[in-house]
Amino acid sequence: xxxxxxxxxxxxxxxxxxxxxxxxxxxxxxxxxxxxxxxxxxxxxxxxxxxxxxxxxxxxxxxxxxxxxxxxxxxxxxxxxxxxxxxxxxxxxxxxxxxxxxxxxxxxxxxxxxxxxxxxxxxxxxxxxxxxxxxxxxxxxxxxxxxxxxxxxxxxxxxxxxxxxxxxxxxxxxxxxxxxxxxxxxxxxxxxxxxxxxxxxxxxxxxx
Numbered sequence: 127x128x129x130x131x132x133x134x135x136x137x138x139x140x141x142x143x144x145x146x147x148x149x150x151x152x153x154x155x156x157x158x159x160x161x162x163x164x165x166x167x168x169x170x171x172x173x174x175x176x177x178x179x180x181x182x183x184x185x186x187x188x189x190x191x192x193x194x195x196x197x198x199x200x201x202x203x204x205x206x207x208x209x210x211x212x213x214x215x216x217x218x219x220x221x222x223x224x225x226x227x228x229x230x231x232x233x234x235x236x237x238x239x240x241x242x243x244x245x246x247x248x249x250x251x252x253x254x255x256x257x258x259x260x261x262x263x264x265x266x267x268x269x270x271x272x273x274x275x276x277x278x279x280x281x282x283x284x285x286x287x288x289x290x291x292x293x294x295x296x297x298x299x300x301x302x303x304x305x306x307x308x309x310x311x312x313x314x315x316x317x318x319x320x321x322x323x324x325x326x327x328x329x330x331x332x333x334x
Contacts, residue, residue, distance in 0.1 A: 146163070155177060155180075158175040160175075167294055168284055169281055169283060170281070171281050173279050174277065175277040176276055186266070187265060187267070193238065200236060201217040202235050203215045203265075205229050205231065205254075206301075208229065228251055228253075230246075232251070238286060239286055240302055244281050244282060251268065252269055254266060255268070
């Protein structure tokens with residue numbers, strides 16, 4: 127446990143998961159975030175508790191994936207809105223002034239990874255939007271104003287853009303994979319390639 131007058135952190139490790147709790151005290155509110163990191167999947171759960179001392183409007187934000195080795199990263203916003211419409215919008219084409227009311231899925235992807243909110247159990251999000259800071263795309267979830275202690279639960283996918291990793295967490299994430307016009311051929315061939323690679327441990331030999 128690490129602590130000072132305004133900040134605390136607790137870590138608990140179990141067989142299937144690890145839990146980290148951060149607690150912060152400020153003049154406006156107490157904020158507690160408990161992250162549950164699953165060892166067998168790329169899912170991260172968040173329990174957010176806010177105890178306000180005055181009326182506050184909570185916001186939750188996280189950055190897009192970052193690979194320092196890739197100089198020109200292609201970042202895209204990913205949204206499934208309240209009408210179940212899927213959108214994947216390039217960072218260069220994204221309207222920064224646009225907001226999304228109560229999205230079902232929200233986040234960002236690059237060529238290799240995805241950081242996406244996949245579940246908002248207590249319907250925290252009233253509005254969601256994006257901002258660019260230091261060449262990274264920030265995803266914002268904005269809640270309604272609160273005056274009493276409230277707890278919300280979220281789930282996120284934070285992992286590779288691989289079908290075998292995404293689908294067990296949330297099948298909707300497959301929409302972020304672009305197979306092209308020959309998807310009916312690419313998908314079974316990709317599954318077959320991954321099957322052989324699981325035995326050869328080498329994609330070169332798997333292709334052969």
